[in-house]
Structures are given as structure tokens and as C-alpha cells.
Amino acid sequence: MSPQSTTLQSAPLQSAPLQSIPLNEAADEIKLAVDLIYLLESHAIAPHIALAALEIVKHDLESKLTPKPHSI
Structure with a gap:
């Protein structure tokens, strides 16, 4: 099964019923995680x-978020 054909199940931390969301409608970070x-x-x-x-x-990406001083 490819990640693009996945339907996500999500629910808040409390006991609410699960909701299905098509993967193409999910947030970008969810798509990347899948x-x-x-x-x-x-x-x-x-x-x-x-x-x-x-x-x-993670460490590599975090270092890219930190501004680096410009060297001349």
C-alpha cells in the first residue's frame, strides 16, 4: 500500500470518536511522517x-533553523 492511498485516523487526547481524513487533505507534516x-x-x-x-x-534540521553569522 502506498502512503498516498492512506486514510488517517485522528482523535483528540480525550475520548472522542475517531475521524477519518484523506491523506491528501492532511497537514504537510502528517504527509511527510506517513x-x-x-x-x-x-x-x-x-x-x-x-x-x-x-x-x-533532527539535529541537522535544527541547526538550519539557527541563524549563522555571515563570514566575510
């Missing part, structure tokens, strides 16, 4: 390896 999960699972990446790699990616 794509990443699909990629990791389809390549049979072990969870501890995926988490370690995601930590590296």
Missing part, C-alpha cells in the same frame, strides 16, 4: 536504527 514510515517499513529498517538516524536528521 512517507517516512512507509520508507522505513518498506526497507525493513530496525526501529532503533531509524530512531538514531532521525536524531541525526
Whole structure:
């Protein structure tokens, strides 16, 4: 199953009924998360390896959010 054909189930933290949202209507971060999960699972990446790699990616992206002084 490709990530684009997924329907998301979401519910607030309280006990409200689940709501289905088509993936193409979901927020961009949800779409990316679904794509990443699909990629990791389809390549049979072990969870501890995926988490370690995601930590590296997180640090890289956070460093890009921090303004760097311009060197001349």
C-alpha cells in the first residue's frame, strides 16, 4: 500500500470518536511522517536504527533553523 492511498485516523487526547481524513487533505507534516514510515517499513529498517538516524536528521534540521553569522 502506498502512503498516498492512506486514510488517517485522528482523535483528540480525550475520548472522542475517531475521524477519518484523506491523506491528501492532511497537514504537510502528517504527509511527510506517513512517507517516512512507509520508507522505513518498506526497507525493513530496525526501529532503533531509524530512531538514531532521525536524531541525526533532527539535529541537522535544527541547526538550519539557527541563524549563522555571515563570514566575510
